[in-house]
Amino acid sequence: MGDNDKDQEKERGVVMDTPERTQIANPLSKFEDSPVFNYINSLSPIKPVKSVHYTQTFSSLSFASLPSVFTSPHVSSLKDSRFLRRHQFSDPSKPELASEEAKKSEIGGGILITAQNPLSQQRDFDTTNSVNEACVLQTNGCSNLESRKLNYEAVSPDTMNRLKLDDPSASDVPFINNDSANCSLRMETAIQGLDPLNHNKEVPGCDWDSLIDASDLLNFDSPSDTIPYKGPGQNTLDHPTTFPTSVTNAKAEASDDKTSEKNEGLNNAAENHSALASTSLNNFEAGETAEDTDNEVGTNLYRGMRRRCLVFEMMGSRRKHLEEVSSGGSLNVSESNETVLPSENRLLPVRTNNDSSRCILPGIGLHLNALASTLVDHKVVKHESSGSVRQLTIGPPAAYRSMASGQESMTDVPSLENEIGPAAQDGVSVAEDASKALGFVVNEELSQTSPRKKRQVIVRRVEHAGETEACKRCNCKKSKCLKLYCECFAAGVYCVEPCSCQECFNKPIHEDTVLATRKQIESRNPLAFAPKVIKTSDSMQEDESSNTPASARHKRGCNCKKSGCLKKYCECYQGGVGCSINCRCEGCKNTFGRKDGGFDFIGSEMDLEVNVVDDFEGNVTDGSLQKMAILNEAEPVSATPATPSRFGRQSIALPISSKGKPPRSFLAIGSSSSQRFGKLNPFKGGGKPDNKQLQTVGEDAIPEILEENGGSPISGIKSISPNSKRVSPPHSSSIGIGMSPAPGQRSSRKLILQSIPSFPCLTPKH
DNA sequence: GAGTTTGAAACT
């Protein structure tokens, strides 16, 4: 960030300023007066003085981030584009943002929705924050979704506290950590700081400072958000309010202390998280948290891995914000980090990693719980961070994720990917998938499915993800890694060291080329970067009930003639999904589901989910299947993937029976750009949450997206799919919905809507 | 690790 950037930020701030300032200022004063604030002061060394700083710092800081912030009070965290995004999302409360975001079809509303439910909101925030912090890097991947879930479900304030207490080292741990474990520690520390109670116990004074850093994050969340959270039982909520002040202080003051480090870590996480979350949040209103967490996880991973993620933001608003921010400089900061957030269509470099300085934890207080949980999860997951991987995250974070189950989805949706297996090891691909999938489904799942089961599943997944997650590696020799032949490129990820490619242009250095190429490809096939595997919506209801088989199918189907769909040559098999009507394969023996509807794979959905994954891993060396499954699960956001078993097995069977096309909707939806995004999950939403999402995301965004993509997703899919036959599935009537895939499918619809919005974003840059 | 097989992606 150069001076210019600062200036720009200031200017923006000025512009944006009024709204935010007023909001912020008021809140601060309120906070100070509030009992909570007093309590915090008593706890932490920091005191009123800081609060003063806050106000001051705020003004300055906030300005910088304004654009995105705009919507949200978070402004302070502006530095990172991520934050901005996050804020935007998080700030549903703010009409302006909401309107803009809504238009874009982003999830922005999601946050608001969460706000509606105090409890849920808290969870969301917590999860999101924690997730972001801990997992930010991972978020890119699919695993994040799962991690989110875990956090969401498992994490409780108590647990958080425990973690904090348990890890005295946590305070010592620098945020910068690359490892998930470190992240977790950071989270804990942050959490500690956040939680007054915890804070008292463990962190006498410094924590707050560190917290302050985190406070930035909190700010992100936006005061409004935090406020709603404050519920009697929820300590974290209260903190948020305090945080902002502390945070600002920390920024201004702090700096060199351990606390500062911590703070940085938090900030980084927060930033990453915010960015991711923002996207994800927008996508999922209900499930927001899950995505966030995933994102966070992913980010953390990335950090460790030093990956760059190219995030193609589907969401127009986000894009705008990002662009603005980037231009302003706040984004630039993020850029300094390695990850690239494609605002608009571009891949913007987002720094997930190193820049601890910026860590902004949105709504730390709220997130505390989530953070703790996420931290734990992440720790497991983070193993992956072996290499520095750059991921290209495409577009519409949440939406995408939710929509597409793509095998390769760019972000690491850690959980999913991890589970998926070895193949996933390449964190990049995995992450992508996760990110793609993350979307709504996760939220839905979380809300709907029994927390316990999900937790277990998620945890396992996460663990796997950590193991599996890795970077995709390509070996391209002639394609220059600018064609879909290149797995990295196809996954929306930059090639990294592990790649053995020759004359590789899929590197940040050639960002322009990469983007241009992507555009071209997308112009030909809007779904080219969409996840190849899409979950069918049918599963949604089922999922809710408990186990529903999620039907997941390959978007286009396969053309296998010799492999019998029993080898990874087969994309369906590779994706862990059964063949469907779309497939033109000959002699299909796909164990996940035959084209004819046969089902070798037996699985019981929910219960099996985890098991299934494992089984797949065992059976399928790669674990690609697992990935798929994981993705599905992770995708909860998108709802798609919810569970591997779902897809694969039952889903296959079911869908197949139905003819698989339910997926269309998926396809349409899922098609979100990057593979990673890919998982669609149609289903889960099922319930109520979906509706919300739909509403928020929906309306505006969806249509646009569809249009952008080139017509209805379905149509697009059809065209793509070899078997155009099914194009008009049973639900075809959906036309009314516009692009939305199959109107007929209910749960899927919702998902579709959500996902759709994001999707378009990817391709079209606006 | 080299060579073969396979099927998607790209091209015509």
Added chain:
DNA sequence: CAGTTTCAAACTC
């Protein structure tokens, strides 16, 4: 849209 070529992953040895 179909056929062919190109490509790189998956697989085998």
